[in-house]
Amino acid sequence: MDNQKQPERRPGGIKNSSTKIVITSLIAGMLGGGVVIGGNNVYQAWQNNQDNQALNSSSKNAGGVKVQKTTAEENSATNAFNKISGAVVSVINLQRQSTKGNSLDAIFGPDQGSKKGGTLQTASEGSGVVFKEADGVAYIVTNNHVVQGSNALQVILSDGTKLDAKIVGTDPTTDLAVIKVSAAQVKTIAKFGNSDDINVGQTALAIGSPLGTQYATSLTEGIVSAKKRAVAVINEQGQQLGTANVIQTDAAINPGNSGGPLINLAGQVIGINSMKLASDANGTSIEGIGFSIPSNEVVNIINQLIAHGSIERPALGVTLTDLTNIDPNDQKNILKLPSSVQNGVVIINTLSESPAKTAGIKKYDVIVNIDGKDVKTQSDLRDILFSHKVGDTVEFKFYRGSKLMTANVKLTLNTTTLAKESK
Secondary structure, eight states: OTTBOOOBOGGGOBOSHHHHHHHHHHHHHHHHHHHHHHHHHHHHHHHHHHHHHHHHHHHHHHTOOOOOOOOOOOOHHHHHHHHHGGGEEEEEEEEEEOOOOOHHHHHHOSOTTSOTTSEEEEEEEEEEEEEEEETTEEEEEEOHHHHTTOSEEEEEOTTSOEEEEEEEEEETTTTEEEEEEESTTOOOOOOBOOGGGOOTTSEEEEEEOTTSGGGTTEEEEEEEEEEEEEEEEEOTTSOEEEEEEEEEEOSOOOTTOTTOEEEOTTSOEEEEEEEEOOBBTTOOBOOSOEEEEEHHHHHHHHHHHHHHSSEEEEEOOEEEEEGGGSOHHHHHHTSOOOTTOOOOEEEEEEOTTOHHHHTTOOTTOEEEEETTEEOOSHHHHHHHHHTSOTTOEEEEEEEETTEEEEEEEEOEEEEEOOOOOOO
16 A cells, blocks of 8 residues: 555545535525526526427327336335435534634633633534434444544434434544434434445445535445455544554545445445545545445444443554565565465564563564464454453464464553543
């Protein structure tokens, strides 16, 4: 991926100001044009009516073409959409905008009646999907980056109902968040399908609010382009949080789609749309490369967020890279691996007092197997590691030079601190 930019998480972080300006300009242009040609429109409407009457009259006698009743049956995509569309929502991220005070404010401070820190304004919009209802509360899964930095949240249901929402918990590592609203007006609850059962080439549908609420509950269709694609997770500070295993799809995912569901033709959620590639490192535009967090991982994370308010992950305390990223000459001269070793994960560094270092794993060791399962990439390692609990002792097999070695690693806690429930 030398020529590619990192996948960007902008689909949820759209700005509303530019869109509103464009729409306002279009409306103004339409109204202005109506004033200028209004008289002509009255005449044209009368003339069209006369023409239509003449056409209908002649068609009865001259065999004219008629519009007939539609007899086509609804297709599978329509049925899938109808099953779940009521559960798809728009998520509005509200943030306080500072207001410029007057000279007296600098001396006496702002008026007591003014809102502290400025007024709440829409900072960005994204999507989400209702997945659970319990005790009068509806739970919605969305992306962490959709709700990040919010001072308040609003949710707009598919029927246009606007509700205040609160954060239950967020997980930057997987870019998932759970928020909640009153369930009184929620009518549809989404169901999850098994993302392990999907196949490359099968139909995938994305639902969300591209460009914001004016296009809410938009449906796009594509296919599953890859079942498990490893992509780097980068936060807004440019720091890599890890590697995510995601579903790749060519269903159109645009700004505002983030947090919305990727579904199969049964109307089941198979992923949560999170990011896309828009261009490579040279600025060349890219189409049809979007990514969704697999439903199996989504379910695991949201259950923890609801039940415990935190995510507990076992940690190794190392930095890694795939062996395939290492130049073949370096593999031979520096790592000194046997020619038969083609895949694995290379230890770049071990943190002090980390589980890996305590177990004797060192820089330039190449991990090839964990817990009896082959490790070819970082995504393999991550999957196996996260399948274990904190405190488990797991067998690692790795090459140090040409020698295959074994170490037992006791996994320690790596806690993701979550945003606590808003008051």
